[in-house]
Amino acid sequence: MLITILGIIAGAFTTIAVLPQVFKVIKTKSAEDISMWMFVCLLIGVGSWTLYGIAKEDWPIIITNGLSFIFNGTMVYVKLKYSKN
Amino acid sequence: MLITILGIIAGAFTTIAVLPQVFKVIKTKSAEDISMWMFVCLLIGVGSWTLYGIAKEDWPIIITNGLSFIFNGTMVYVKLKYSKN
Numbered sequence: 001m002l003i004t005i006l007g008i009i010a011g012a013f014t015t016i017a018v019l020p021q022v023f024k025v026i027k028t029k030s031a032e033d034i035s036m037w038m039f040v041c042l043l044i045g046v047g048s049w050t051l052y053g054i055a056k057e058d059w060p061i062i063i064t065n066g067l068s069f070i071f072n073g074t075m076v077y078v079k080l081k082y083s084k085n
Numbered sequence: 086m087l088i089t090i091l092g093i094i095a096g097a098f099t100t101i102a103v104l105p106q107v108f109k110v111i112k113t114k115s116a117e118d119i120s121m122w123m124f125v126c127l128l129i130g131v132g133s134w135t136l137y138g139i140a141k142e143d144w145p146i147i148i149t150n151g152l153s154f155i156f157n158g159t160m161v162y163v164k165l166k167y168s169k170n
Contacts, residue, residue: 006137013130020122033118036104045098052091 011064031082116167
């Protein structure tokens, strides 16, 4: 039971983590300091986790990583939109 | 077998993702655009995954998330060091 709660906390925090970064970039309209490679690696990583979840029919893995894929994809979009170089 | 390879790719990319961001901040000495909240959420998340792995005695979870915790902790350190505000 305690382990399940720990898993839910862990999944929730790693999934939502990128959102404050997305909001910060939209608010400040600045994304120079952000590494595109970080979010490309995250897209490959959580995309692979989503496929892994689909292959294993593991719904918690599919949902958390599928959401992460959408959030990180949004981050790549705002990085491209607000980066000047 | 293919599923295991997918899991290794997924684990590797999500674990190393933060490193290009750490190197970029050290190189440019600038971290204004980076959200501290993102990395605080990631620290809570991967820290919880590490405890989850310890509770379940699941070594791949412990190793990937333990490394992520160290890398994200380093990111918080460089953010604090190079942020002017």
